[in-house]
Amino acid sequence: MKLRVLGCSGGIGQGLHTSSYMIDDDILLDAGTGVGELSLEEMHRLKHIFITHSHMDHVLSIPLLVDTLFADLLEQPLLVYARTETIKILKEHVFNWQLWPDFTELPNKENPSLKLVEMNPGDVVDVGERCIEMVNVNHTVPASAYIVESEGKVFAYSGDTTTNDNLWNRLNQYPRLDFMVVETAFSEEEIELARLAKHYCPSLLAQDLKKLNHKAKIGVSHLKPGDEAHIFRQCNDQVKGEHELCHLVTDDCFQI
Ligand SMILES: [Zn+2]
Ligand SMILES: [Zn+2]
Incomplete structure (x- = not known):
């Protein structure tokens, strides 16, 4: 599968966009400002x-995308998957x-242009070759990670969590775990x-990475704008080479 980083920042600014990751050309994980x-x-894809x-x-x-694509979505609605609590909030x-x-x-x-589809932790949705599992994580609102398996390769995206x-x-x-995007929103000083x-x-x-039995390449995301280099350096100091870390930026592409 192909992963393209549309947005991976904890905020906005020139070249900085909030969380959105594209799998191949038809799936998004999150729809932050990066979709723009x-x-x-x-x-349209x-x-x-x-x-x-x-x-x-x-x-x-999501709302801006549906509006932009409205004429197109009359034939096939945009499917947005989220847990019950998230759909209620939307x-x-x-x-x-x-x-x-x-x-x-x-x-x-x-015949709506948008369908909000309930998907809850433990559920798996197959989209063509890609199997996508939702996993519960620990954030201030009900939140999930996704694990995507395709052609024997495994990619994980943590969403927001502690x-x-x-x-x-x-x-x-x-x-196995081939690649993972995981957030680190704050520096050590802001523990x-x-x-x-x-x-x-x-x-x-x-x-938490010590709990992981796989050796995976880890893309660090959701860094606070302006503090990126500092937080990423602290991540490397803390992880001490046990995993290969990379500092994600807009438009990074990975073949997984
Ligand atoms: Zn966030
Ligand atoms: Zn959040």
């Missing part, structure tokens, strides 16, 4: 969006006719904030 990097033609949690930096391009706070029209009823309820056992235990049950906001900082990440 795609050409119209590339957007998107059919499936898997959302990790309801926070704005991971969902804000319906109540985004697609509520006030912040944005309810595209799950447009042009009509029978210390947990579940994701690492589940990954250890897979025969208390990381605990409160339920994100990783370098030492919390390093402690």
Whole structure:
């Protein structure tokens, strides 16, 4: 499978976009501001969006994308997969006719342009050759990671999370892990904030990586704008070469 990083930053700024990762040319994991990097033609190929949690930096391009593609989606709706709690939040706070029209009823309820599909931890959705499993993680709102298996290769995306056992235990049950994107939103100096906001900082990440039995290449994401080099250096210091870390940037592409 092919992975393209559309957005991997903890915020916005020139060249910085929030979380969105494209698998091949038809699947998105999260729909942060990075989706705006795609050409119209590339957007038209998107059919499936898997959302990790309801926070704005991971969902804000969904309403704009549906609006942009509306005419196209009359034939085949855009499928957005998320856990029950996340769908409830999207319906109540985004697609509520006030912040944005309810595209799950447009042009009509029978043939909507957007379908919100319930997917909960443990569920697996097959999209062609790609098997995508949702795994529960530990954040301030109900949140998930995704593990994508395709042609014997395994890719994992942590979404937003702090210390947990579940994701690492589940990954250890897979025969291999080829590449993983994992967040480290805060620096070591901000460990208390990381605990409160339920994100990783370098030492919390390093402690959890010890739970992983696979040797995988790890792409570090969700770094705070302006503090990227500092946080990434601290990640390398903490992980001490036990895994190969790479500092993700917009438009990175990986063949997995
Ligand atoms: Zn979050
Ligand atoms: Zn986030």
